[in-house]
Amino acid sequence: MENAEVERIRRIEDPAERARAVAVEQARLAGQVDELAGIRREAIDEMLRAGLSQADIARELGVTRSRLNKLVTTGPGPERALLVPKPRAGALLTVAVVEKREDQHARPSVLATTHDAVTKLDRLARELGLETEVDRIPEMGYIDLNRDNLAVLVGPRISPLIAQAITADPAIKWHRVGDTRNWLLVDTRKGVEYRSDFDEEEPDTDEPRTCYAHIGRIRRPDGEGGFLYLGGAHGAGTAGAVEYFINNVASLWEEAHRNLWSAVVKTTASANGKDILSAELVSEVYVHTKR
Template sequence: MNDEVERIAAIKDPFELLREASGRITTAQREVTELARLRRKVIQDLRDQGMSYADIANAAGLSRGRIFQLRQAGAAPEAAFLGRGRVVILTPLKHEAGNSRPVVAAEDFTAAQRLGELARSLRLDVEHEQIPTDGQVDLNRDNLIVICGPRLSEPVAATLAQDPAIRFERAADGVWTLRDSRADAVYRSGQDQEPPRATDPAYLARLRRPDGKGTLLLFTGIHPPGSLGVVQLLTADLADLYEQAGTEQFSALVEVDYDPATHDPTAARLLTPLYRHEAGG
């Protein structure tokens, strides 16, 4: 037995032992899932470099059949785009007119649930949390996925402000817009145009945490239907997004068309390239 298992086995209190053993099993299961994903990824990378299963098997000291099995086992490599092991999905609480209790926007709630389903299908554990109405939230945690814009949280606004390619701006009439500084283009929601249209530009990025010790995935529409569209894009094109950006810092805009009655997306596509951010900037 390793030292950690021996430590747990020596616990005299049965309830403490039960808690410690359960926690260790959960951690070990997450480690196994991540190691299987990494193993699957390296086999795929070697295949992409032109090596056959037989070549890989010979170099690794395994049978060709075993290498082929390992290629099929474990989470897909693109799961790392969302996180590793356990992801925490954050959505903001806000006060709505006529409702004394803070609520999550229906579209944000649905986006978080659908994203959770995607993450679980990739063998990730999922937790959901809410950003309180004062917007104060700890973003210095691993594997965070934040569905929130700058209006509802100052820490989120400060994190967004570091993006060197895309930023949120208020137009002269007070509505939020998204500026692509690399293409010198400004995008406005269809809801804020005359006549109104059922389309929304949405923001998707991986940015540095405030403490600089990791990154977080962050997305939001100018209006809530845009967030639903980002989840549709992630669900349909996650492997391609991972191929383009991996787990590095980036930002992009997504064009979302939606049903005006239900706000469900009917189409979601990249509006800009995935702009890779330079390390440290």
């Protein structure tokens, strides 16, 4: 903070206005401190990955080992760059979801499983020092993918634009099943197909069913970076994709960092798809060209 700004605030005659000005400036500075702490943690993380020991890093930074331990736990973890590749103080993550209308008279709504997934993603974002907003897209509506700080929780079966955009992934591909609205995932590197049990009608039994999701950072249509993609063949797959992502964000960061990347997640859910029982990776994390 510049001394001139301090003096400007000090000269404000109205004490209430002066106090408010101080609060605004303190909030701005706190955000910058948080951002700098995140940059420092990422730099220390890079040094650790390069093979330096904590003792080596402490010497490089001119601090004690105990001080270094505090530094690596101060501020948001570097993995927040998986959500926002270039974090800034007060950065806003936009989460795009689709509103569905059950019939022509019903009000559009977001699937309950997707709503729960958004809530969990919002919680993770806040833990990493980010704010979120939800962009509710009408079914078959337009989604602007050429935005910074965007996460898309939409499958290809309800958005032709998404179906087209995610063809940019060189490793994981979606293929439409005949003339139906169903889609299956293909790991082109291994030649393995993944098809959702939810393509069929809900069974009479209560046996769990599986669904698959495509996760990763996909290149934007304009080529200016990428968007975080967590989309399943059905709602249960999308919910499982988010579940896996938030539970494994640190390990995903270790593999992908700021690059474009992709993988396939298998979700096991209740027969009606409302309860997520487990979510696991069934492919490698394929790391592509840098964004």
